[in-house]
Amino acid sequence: REDIGILVDALHFWRAGESLAALSSLPAHHLNYMQLCDGAAQRPESEQELIRQARSARNVPGEGGLDLHGLMSALPATLPVSLEVP
Structure with missing residues (x-):
C-alpha cells in the first residue's frame, strides 16, 4: 500500500533485533x-x-549503548526526528 507510513523508534528498533x-x-x-x-x-x-x-528508562542520546550513529546513518537525512527522553 502507498498510504502507509513507518515510525522508527530507536529503542524498539534495536530491541526487535x-x-x-x-x-x-x-x-x-x-x-x-x-x-x-x-x-x-x-x-x-x-x-x-x-x-x-x-x-x-530511556536515556538522552549519547548516554546509553545503542548504535544511534549507525541508525541515523541508515535513515534519510531529511527524516524528521522527535526526541523521546525523560
Whole structure:
C-alpha cells in the first residue's frame, strides 16, 4: 500500500533485533519520522523489564549503548526526528 507510513523508534528498533541493512532497504517515502532516545545496549531477558525500559528508562542520546550513529546513518537525512527522553 502507498498510504502507509513507518515510525522508527530507536529503542524498539534495536530491541526487535533488526538490521541496519533492512532499514536502509525501506522506501524513503514510507518513513514518516523517527523517535530518538538511547538505552542499554543489551536487550533485557524478561518481557517485564523490556516494557519497563521502554516506558520509563530511556536515556538522552549519547548516554546509553545503542548504535544511534549507525541508525541515523541508515535513515534519510531529511527524516524528521522527535526526541523521546525523560
